[in-house]
Each structure stands twice: as C-alpha cells, then as structure tokens.
Amino acid sequence: MSTVLQTEGLVKHFGGIVAVDSCTIDVEQGDITGLIGPNGSGKTTLFNLITGVYRPDSGRVSILGRKATGLESHKICHLGLSRTFQITRLFWELTVLENMIVPVRKVGLRPLFGPGMLGDELDRAMELLARVGLTHLKDERADNLSFGQQKLLEFAAVLMAKPDVVLLDEPAGGVNPTMIRFIMDLIRSLNAEGVTFLVVEHNMSMIMELSDRVIVMDQGRTIADGTPAEVQNNPLVLEAYLGS
Amino acid sequence: MSRVGTFLKQYWMFVALGFLLVYPLIWRAPYYHVLGFNTLIVATAATGWNILGGYTGYKSLGHSTFFGINAYLVAITANELGWNPLWSAPLLALGVTVVALVLGWIMARAKGSAFVIATIAMLLIFRLLALNVKSVTGGAPGLSQPLAPWSPEYSRMPFYYYMLFWLVIALLVSAYIRRSRFGLGLLAIRDDEGKANMVGVNTTLSKVLAFGVSAYFIALGGGIWSYAQTHIAPIFAFSILNDVDTVLATMLGGLGTLWGPVLGAFILIPGSDYILFNFGASQFHLAVFGVLMVVIILFLPRGILPSLRDRLAARRETSSAFTGASTMEDLSDSQPRGEVPGREAPAP
Ligand SMILES: Nc1ncnc2c1ncn2[C@@H]1O[C@H](COP(=O)(O)OP(=O)(O)OP(=O)(O)O)[C@@H](O)[C@H]1O
Ligand SMILES: [Mg+2]
Numbered sequence: 001m002s003t004v005l006q007t008e009g010l011v012k013h014f015g016g017i018v019a020v021d022s023c024t025i026d027v028e029q030g031d032i033t034g035l036i037g038p039n040g041s042g043k044t045t046l047f048n049l050i051t052g053v054y055r056p057d058s059g060r061v062s063i064l065g066r067k068a069t070g071l072e073s074h075k076i077c078h079l080g081l082s083r084t085f086q087i088t089r090l091f092w093e094l095t096v097l098e099n100m101i102v103p104v105r106k107v108g109l110r111p112l113f114g115p116g117m118l119g120d121e122l123d124r125a126m127e128l129l130a131r132v133g134l135t136h137l138k139d140e141r142a143d144n145l146s147f148g149q150q151k152l153l154e155f156a157a158v159l160m161a162k163p164d165v166v167l168l169d170e171p172a173g174g175v176n177p178t179m180i181r182f183i184m185d186l187i188r189s190l191n192a193e194g195v196t197f198l199v200v201e202h203n204m205s206m207i208m209e210l211s212d213r214v215i216v217m218d219q220g221r222t223i224a225d226g227t228p229a230e231v232q233n234n235p236l237v238l239e240a241y242l243g244s
Numbered sequence: 245m246s247r248v249g250t251f252l253k254q255y256w257m258f259v260a261l262g263f264l265l266v267y268p269l270i271w272r273a274p275y276y277h278v279l280g281f282n283t284l285i286v287a288t289a290a291t292g293w294n295i296l297g298g299y300t301g302y303k304s305l306g307h308s309t310f311f312g313i314n315a316y317l318v319a320i321t322a323n324e325l326g327w328n329p330l331w332s333a334p335l336l337a338l339g340v341t342v343v344a345l346v347l348g349w350i351m352a353r354a355k356g357s358a359f360v361i362a363t364i365a366m367l368l369i370f371r372l373l374a375l376n377v378k379s380v381t382g383g384a385p386g387l388s389q390p391l392a393p394w395s396p397e398y399s400r401m402p403f404y405y406y407m408l409f410w411l412v413i414a415l416l417v418s419a420y421i422r423r424s425r426f427g428l429g430l431l432a433i434r435d436d437e438g439k440a441n442m443v444g445v446n447t448t449l450s451k452v453l454a455f456g457v458s459a460y461f462i463a464l465g466g467g468i469w470s471y472a473q474t475h476i477a478p479i480f481a482f483s484i485l486n487d488v489d490t491v492l493a494t495m496l497g498g499l500g501t502l503w504g505p506v507l508g509a510f511i512l513i514p515g516s517d518y519i520l521f522n523f524g525a526s527q528f529h530l531a532v533f534g535v536l537m538v539v540i541i542l543f544l545p546r547g548i549l550p551s552l553r554d555r556l557a558a559r560r561e562t563s564s565a566f567t568g569a570s571t572m573e574d575l576s577d578s579q580p581r582g583e584v585p586g587r588e589a590p591a592p
C-alpha cells in the first residue's frame with residue numbers, strides 16, 4: 001500500500017495560539033481514515049494547511065508522492081485531492097447542475113473556452129446527482145436547497161473533480177440519522193470504487209464504524225493513531241476528551 | 245398574450261437590431277447621430293465591463309484607463325504614421341489589452357473595496373502621465389488628429405454604424421463567455437472565490453483574463469471616440485465619469501446579465517442627455533446620476549432585467565397555482581428553503 005497524503009511537522013500559529021503544532025500524519029491509499037479530536041484541536045486548520053487555504057509556518061505536505069506544501073488550492077485539486085467544508089460552501093446563485101460542472105481536475109485551454117456543459121461531464125454530473133437523489137432539483141438555485149440537500153450537493157460536486165483523495169470536514173454535522181446512514185453508505189461505496197477518504201467527525205459511533213484507521217488530534221498534535229478499537233482504549237485519548 | 249406580444253417575445257433581438265439599423269435614417273439631425281453613437285460606446289463598454297464587474301463581481305472604477313490609452317494611441321498613430329482609426333482602433337485595443345492583462349495581474353491581488361480603490365488609483369496615475377508626458381500626449385491641452393474624410397453632412401453616421409457593429413461583437417463575446425467553462429468559473433468566483441479555487445478553478449488567471457477582455461471593448465470605444473472627437477484632452481479621455489456611465493448603465497440594466505448593460509446604456513445616456521438638454525449645460529446631470537445611483541441601490545439592487553424576471557416568474561407561479569397545474573414534484577421543489585439542521589427531508 002502506498003501513502004497518498006502525508007504531512008510532516010506542520011505548524012500553524014494564529015497570533016499567540018498554536019492551532020497546529022508539528023502535526024505529522026499519513027493516509028494510506030484505499031483507506032477510510034478517521035480524524036477526531038476535541039473542539040479546537042486543529043482538525044479544520046490541518047485541512048486548510050493541506051488544501052492551500054493557509055500556508056504552514058513550517059512543515060511539509062505531499063500528495064500522491066508530489067510536493068504540495070503551500071500550493072494554491074486549485075493546484076491541490078489538480079493533484080487529485082478535494083475537500084468539503086465544515087460549514088457547507090456552494091455557489092449559491094448558481095444552479096445545482098452548474099455547481100456540479102464548476103469543479104474540475106485539470107482543464108486545458110480548449111475545454112476552458114469550450115461550452116461549459118460538455119456531454120461527458122454532463123452525463124457524469126447527472127449520474128452523481130442521481131446517486132445523491134438530487135436529480136429533480138438540477139435547475140434549482142443552490143440556495144433554495146434544504147440544509148441536508150446542500151451537504152449532499154457539496155459532496156457530489158467535489159467528486160466531479162475526479163479526486164483520488166477526499167477530505168470531509170464533519171459530513172454528518174447537523175444531519176438526521178437517516179441521512180447519516182445514507183452518507184456512510186455513499187462514502188463506503190465510493191471507497192470501494194477506489195477513493196481514499198480522510199474524515200473529520202464528532203459522531204463517534206459513525207467514525208468508529210466507518211474507519212479502517214483513526215487518527216486523534218489534541219491541541220494541534222496527533223496523540224494517537226490506530227484501529228478504532230486501539231484508539232478507543234488509548235488512555236491518552238480518553239484523557240483528551242474527558243480531560244484536564 | 246396578444247399576437248404582437250408573442251412575436252416580440254420571440255424575435256425582439258432582431259426587432260431591436262432592425263430599429264438600431266434604421267434609427268439614423270429616420271432621425272437625421274446630427275444631434276441624434278451623436279446621441280446614438282455615444283449611447284453605443286457606453287453600451288459596448290458596459291457589455292465589456294460586465295464580463296469583469298458582473299460575472300466575477302470585481303467592480304473596477306478605473307477601466308476608462310484603457311479608454312484613454314487607446315484614445316491617445318489612435319490619435320498618435322494617426323498623426324505620426326497616418327494609420328486609419330477605423331482599423332487601428334480595434335487593432336491597438338489588442339495592445340491595450342496586453343497592458344490591461346499586466347495591470348490586471350497586479351490588481352487581481354486586491355479584493356472588495358481595495359480592488360475598487362486600486363483601479364481608481366490606476367486611472368489617476370495614467371491621467372497624470374497623460375498630463376505630464378507632454379512630448380507624447382501634448383499635456384493638458386491635448387492632441388488633435390485629422391478629420392474623418394467623409395463629408396460633414398453625414399456627421400457621425402458612419403461612426404454610429406461602426407460602433408453598432410462592435411456592440412454586436414461585444415454581445416456575442418459576452419454570451420459566448422457566459423456559456424463557456426471559463427464563464428462558469430467567473431460566476432463561481434463571484435459567489436465564493438475561495439471555494440472556486442478549491443474545486444480547481446485557477447481564479448487568478450480567470451480574473452486576469454476577464455480584466456483583459458473587459459478592457460478590450462472599453463479601449464475600442466476610446467479609440468473610435470478619439471477619431472470622432474478629433475481633439476482629445478486628458479481630463480476627458482481619463483475621466484472617472486466615463487466609468488460612472490459604464491457602471492451605472494450596467495447596474496441599472498442588470499449586473500451580470502447579458503442584456504442588462506445594453507438596456508441600461510439605452511436608458512441612461514439618452515436620459516442624461518435629455519436632462520442636459522432641458523436644464524442647460526450645467527453639472528445638474530451629475531446630481532441626477534448621484535440620485536439615480538442611490539435609487540438603484542435602494543429599490544433595484546439587482547437592476548431592471550433581474551427584477552423583471554423575478555416579477556414575471558412570481559406571476560407565472562401564482563397563475564399556475566390557480567389553475568391547479570402544479571404537481572407534487574413542483575411543490576416539493578419549492579418548499580425547502582435554508583432550514584434548520586435536522587429538519588430536512590430524509591435522504592432518498
Ligand atoms: N482563522 C483563524 N484565526 C484565528 N484563530 C483560528 C483561526 N482558525 C482556527 N483558529 C483557532 O485554531 C484552533 C484550532 O481550530 P480548528 O478550527 O482547526 O479546530 P477544529 O479541530 O476543527 O475544531 P472543531 O471540531 O470545533 O471544528 C482553535 O483554537 C481556533 O480558535
Ligand atoms: Mg473544525
């Protein structure tokens with residue numbers, strides 16, 4: 001198995017506080033890796049460092065064996081890593097279908113100036129929309145969707161960029177149990193098709209059931225790393241959650 | 245709907261174009277030709293400006309920099325090299341676009357109001373240059389160039405048709421961009437630039453290209469304006485009032501729509517001319533502009549076309565509700581609207 005995402009000694013300060021503190025993780029190809037930690041432990045900031053939202057103060061990121069430290073976000077996407085946001089972000093004034101067409105793995109000059117909706121992409125977009133049950137809303141503006149539908153759309157849209165690795169930031173945040181099941185099944189079936197996942201989630205039963213491996217962060221550092229069972233019995237983890 | 249109404253709805257574009265084609269033949273006084281020409285310049289500029297300001301949301305108040313640069317380039321090449329502005333204006337505008345791409349690359353770092361201020365600063369710098377590099381620009385008194393060869397009785401008629409041609413080109417380019425992947429990226433930048441970048445849109449490149457394309461159509465107008473004026477001076481060539489016309493026309497008609505900038509220009513320019521005509525050559529029309537700007541922002545924040553479209557859509561919805569034509573599917577489509585977490589419909 002090969003490592004598709006690796007960070008080494010990532011550090012990020014915001015003013016006086018250290019949000020991410022020499023964080024080293026690696027994500028193996030084909031895995032669903034869980035990333036957990038108490039509120040404010042730096043999970044989202046780690047995602048932001050990996051995806052070029054912030055530049056790390058120090059440390060390295062590599063994606064699919066390529067150096068990716070401090071690259072612009074669209075270059076990260078072109079390398080094959082996509083993400084969703086903890087608070088859903090969509091192109092609110094565009095339609096559902098347009099939201100699907102914008103994401104792209106890599107586009108040459110000719111397709112860039114060609115028509116926005118080419119046959120292949122349109123087919124793929126409709127396929128993915130059908131998979132998340134949004135086909136009937138394809139011409140609706142994104143801001144007319146319900147909260148849950150918006151989350152599904154964001155998830156489906158990042159898949160349009162044909163990512164090898166997907167980072168999900170709280171995919172089950174604020175959604176009902178039926179929807180959580182649905183999202184878990186979706187993650188599993190995409191994983192079976194070869195997509196590697198790194199999933200941040202506070203829903204413990206979900207993460208423990210879903211993950212091949214779980215990484216635990218506390219105060220910007222990784223404090224544990226192992227199978228769900230190992231992590232659940234790790235005293236450091238219990239301390240971080242219950243602790244101080 | 246009446247038969248005329250249906251016909252207009254389908255063929256309004258050709259009706260409008262037909263009207264614009266015969267307009268100078270019906271209204272033959274030079275005044276009308278000048279007015280038509282000025283309106284077309286603003287309509288073309290606004291259509292171009294909209295590609296940046298409307299599609300990406302980056303509202304430049306300094307794009308008349310490119311109007312001014314090309315006005316000077318056309319005058320200088322006409323004087324020194326004998327170039328005919330009818331072909332040199334669109335050609336030199338390409339050169340100005342290259343300048344705009346470089347400047348746009350610098351400006352694209354700024355966002356929001358910082359961007360607006362940076363573009364105003366750009367305009368002021370070029371105006372200062374035009375005022376002070378006297379050996380090239382003639383300084384404050386400006387430059388003259390040869391008159392157009394056709395007889396004065398035709399007045400501005402050829403200019404009018406020339407600009408009408410370019411307005412059509414500008415609209416084709418704008419429509420083409422809007423449908424391209426590039427254009428979709430621009431709209432995505434307007435909605436959420438960071439997210440657009442995250443899903444693979446090269447946002448810097450997109451913004452710079454939009455900056456350049458919009459500059460082209462403004463530069464083109466500047467070149468032809470220069471020829472029509474025969475005499476140009478920095479305070480008119482590099483004037484923020486040109487930007488105000490462009491931006492106001494776009495916002496009045498509908499920011500980010502294809503036809504809005506044209507509609508806005510055809511209301512704004514004849515309108516302000518009417519005021520100028522009836523209230524004398526004072527600065528009164530500027531006050532009216534100011535009031536108009538406030539009115540648009542307060543009552544028509546999205547411009548005429550989008551507001552009309554909403555109104556029509558709302559009317560259609562109520563009428564279909566009365567005829568009982570809506571299916572369950574329709575209802576479920578229109579129901580959920582940004583709800584509280586946990587209340588959404590279960591996943592299929
Ligand atoms: N842009 C920012 N400016 C200042 N401080 C920030 C910023 N982003 C994050 N922080 C701080 O960095 C720390 C880590 O935050 P982060 O959002 O990464 O945590 P998290 O693990 O994602 O938490 P949660 O589970 O609540 O989402 C917190 O103390 C947070 O307040
Ligand atoms: Mg977070």
